[in-house]
Structures are given as structure tokens and as C-alpha cells.
Amino acid sequence: MGMNFNELLSFYKGKRVLVTGHTGFKGSWLCRVLSLAGAEVTGYSLDPPTTPSLFDLADISSDIRSQIGDVRDLHSLLETFSQSRPEIVFHLAAQPLVRESYLDPVYTYETNVMGTVNVLECIRKCESVRSFLNVTTDKVYLNREWFWGYRETDELNGYDPYSNSKSCSELVTSSYVKSFFFDREIAVSTARAGNVIGGGDFAKDRLIPDCIRAAAKGENISVRNPGSTRPYQHVLEPVFAYMMIAARQYGDKELAGQYNIGPDDRSCLTTGMLAGMFAQKWGEGVSWAAGESNGSHEANFLRLDCSKVKAVFGWSPVWSIEKAVEKTIEWSKCMINGLDVRKCMDMQINEYINDGTE
Numbered sequence: 001m002g003m004n005f006n007e008l009l010s011f012y013k014g015k016r017v018l019v020t021g022h023t024g025f026k027g028s029w030l031c032r033v034l035s036l037a038g039a040e041v042t043g044y045s046l047d048p049p050t051t052p053s054l055f056d057l058a059d060i061s062s063d064i065r066s067q068i069g070d071v072r073d074l075h076s077l078l079e080t081f082s083q084s085r086p087e088i089v090f091h092l093a094a095q096p097l098v099r100e101s102y103l104d105p106v107y108t109y110e111t112n113v114m115g116t117v118n119v120l121e122c123i124r125k126c127e128s129v130r131s132f133l134n135v136t137t138d139k140v141y142l143n144r145e146w147f148w149g150y151r152e153t154d155e156l157n158g159y160d161p162y163s164n165s166k167s168c169s170e171l172v173t174s175s176y177v178k179s180f181f182f183d184r185e186i187a188v189s190t191a192r193a194g195n196v197i198g199g200g201d202f203a204k205d206r207l208i209p210d211c212i213r214a215a216a217k218g219e220n221i222s223v224r225n226p227g228s229t230r231p232y233q234h235v236l237e238p239v240f241a242y243m244m245i246a247a248r249q250y251g252d253k254e255l256a257g258q259y260n261i262g263p264d265d266r267s268c269l270t271t272g273m274l275a276g277m278f279a280q281k282w283g284e285g286v287s288w289a290a291g292e293s294n295g296s297h298e299a300n301f302l303r304l305d306c307s308k309v310k311a312v313f314g315w316s317p318v319w320s321i322e323k324a325v326e327k328t329i330e331w332s333k334c335m336i337n338g339l340d341v342r343k344c345m346d347m348q349i350n351e352y353i354n355d356g357t358e
Contacts, residue, residue: 010037011250012034013039016040016088017087017088018089019042019064020090021045021093021094022041022092023046023048023068024055025198025200025201025203026135026238027092028053029235030092031060032060032342032345036346042066042080043065045067045069047068050203050204054201057341065084067080071119072118077118085128087129087131088133088247089131091116091119092135095162095165096162096203098205100162100205105161112166113165113168116168116169120172129186131249132246133245135191136191137162137192138150138193138194138231138304139158139160140170140192141156141167143158149262150304152257152258170258173188173190177256185253187249189249189258190258191238191241191259192260192261193241195231195232197232197235198235198324198331199327199328199331199334199335199345200345207223207274208274211278211288214286222291223289223290224291226275227271228270230274231262231303232269232321233317234324237261237263237318240352240356241309245313257308259308261309262306263317272290275288281322282329331345
């Protein structure tokens with residue numbers, strides 16, 4: 001059932017792939033893996049969302065055709081589709097932050113809902129597309145704060161504007177499939193992934209980037225909600241899962257659907273536990289303490305049931321949360337010490353492939 005990583009990479013050799021949101025943290029890792037596999041990658045996105053950014057540090061633009069544009073701009077997006085004629089599309093472009101969504105809900109909905117409509121509209125008009133994956137989030141579910149994992153069939157109704165806009169993005173995708181794609185040779189899936197960590201995430205208000213910024217300055221780490229539980233995984237887990245779903249459904253439309261992608265239960269930690277693990281592995285006397293909460297609603301408990309992706313594709317996570325934290329620290333120290341982060345990324349990608357192939 002499972003997919004051999006080397007087989008997966010050879011599938012992408014020479015394939016025309018379009019990635020929206022390619023300048024972001026996840027998008028940069030995805031583009032690097034696709035480039036190493038020999039895909040012809042076109043990216044469409046706004047400028048990198050942070051300074052510094054993984055996209056610039058690892059010189060991702062040298063591997064791909066990078067088109068700077070806004071997913072809210074249908075005309076410009078259509079042009080990129082007609083020039084690149086992609087066979088496979090990964091939609092990652094989004095306003096990805098919960099707290100940001102409280103500050104600017106309109107922009108969040110415009111990007112995450114109309115952005116998805118525009119991508120689907122381009123696919124509707126572009127005959128070359130055979131496989132489409134819309135990347136949403138584990139926060140699309142109506143959160144009942146219960147202790148078991150959400151299944152793909154559970155009700156979608158995210159609480160905050162970010163989560164809710166992603167629930168809408170799921171609904172839009174499902175309507176396009178039923179309205180326009182049912183009689184076409186095209187497979188469409190959505191992937192709901194948990195919290196990712198890894199080298200090169202410079203977002204504000206994310207636990208591990210906050211830890212790294214503090215540790216690099218020799219300051220203590222302050223943790224907002226140390227009791228809330230989240231599924232954490234290394235960024236390469238969803239990246240390879242996305243590539244696997246898009247590749248497998250390319251050959252078999254029946255495999256298209258909604259998929260949760262998250263870690264095993266032992267990688268579901270409270271933010272306090274994760275901060276403690278980080279401090280211990282970073283060393284240099286770094287420690288953490290509970291900080292001020294910001295007052296906006298955040299779920300306390302969130303877990304995914306990932307048995308579907310395991311049953312359908314034989315997928316399972318490769319790295320434990322410990323290993324994910326170690327790899328994130330390895331990358332960050334590589335950057336802080338002025339070493340070649342692109343080389344570090346490639347080493348980690350190879351190590352991931354080897355660990356997953358054993």
C-alpha cells in the first residue's frame with residue numbers, strides 16, 4: 001500500500017507543477033523537494049511573508065519559475081496557469097495566522113476563500129490539470145474540545161476567522177468538484193495538516209519560532225498557553241504526504257477525498273512540554289516560563305484522527321516530535337552560525353527519505 005519515497009520522487013521527474021504560496025515556509029520546503037525530484041515548478045505567491053525568509057535564505061527562486069502575484073487577482077493567476085500549463089497544482093497560498101485573522105478578518109476571508117475560488121476557476125479553465133491538492137488546516141473542524149481525534153467526516157465550522165475561512169475553502173472545493181469536475185479526468189483532494197515545525201519558520205506568534213528568537217538572544221522563552229495541546233510534526237511530514245496524495249490520485253481518481261495529516265498521538269504535546277523539550281535540546285542554559293495570554297480565543301485541545309490516510313495510502317509519520325525539534329534546532333544553528341542553509345535543508349531531506357525508506 002505505502003509509497004516508496006524514491007518511487008514518489010521519480011513520479012515527479014519532468015512533471016509540470018504549480019505551487020501557490022511558494023514563498024512561504026511550507027511552500028519553500030515543498031518547492032525544494034519538488035526541484036530535487038526534477039519537477040518543473042512554477043510558483044505563484046506574494047513576496048515572502050517574513051524577513052528573513054526561508055525562500056530567500058535557501059535561494060528557492062533559483063530552482064523554479066517564481067511569479068509574484070496575489071491569489072485574489074484572478075486575471076494574473078489565469079495568466080500564470082496558461083503559461084505554465086500545470087499537470088499538478090498544490091494550493092498553499094493563505095493568510096495563515098489565527099491572531100492576524102482577528103486583526104484583519106476581511107483580508108483573511110478574501111485570501112483564503114476567494115483565493116481558493118480563483119485557483120479552482122483557473123483549474124476549470126485549464127485543461128492540463130490532472131491532480132489538485134488544496135492544503136487547509138486541522139482547525140477546519142467544529143472544535144468540541146474533546147479528547148479523541150477529529151475524522152474527515154466531522155462537521156466543519158472553524159471558530160476564529162482564519163479557521164472558519166479554511167472551512168469555507170473546503171466547502172468551495174467540494175462544490176467545484178461536484179459542479180464542474182465530475183466528468184473530467186481530474187482528481188481533487190483537500191489535506192488538513194496539524195501544526196508544523198522545522199527550519200526556516202520565522203512567523204510571529206508561533207511557538208518554535210518564538211523559542212528560537214529568544215534562545216538566539218539568550219533570553220528566557222515565554223509561552224502563551226502552556227496547557228493547550230496540539231499535534232506537532234516536522235514540515236517534511238505534510239510535504240511528502242501532499243506529494244504522495246497528489247501523485248497517487250493522479251493515477252487513480254477514486255483516491256481523491258479529504259485527508260487529515262498529523263502525527264501519532266505521542267507527538268501530541270502541550271505547548272509547555274514542547275517548549276521544555278526545545279530548551280533542553282537547545283542547551284546553553286535556555287529555560288521557559290508561562291507568559292501573558294493575549295485574550296483572543298484559542299482552542300485548548302485539538303487532535304486529528306489520521307487513520308484514513310494510513311489506510312488508503314499506507315502513510316505514516318517518519319520522525320518523532322523529538323527528532324523534529326532536533327532537526328529544527330540543527331537548521332537554526334546552521335543559520336545563526338552563517339553556514340549554508342540550503343545544504344542543511346538538502347541533508348535533512350535526504351535523511352528524512354532514508355529514515356522513511358528503511
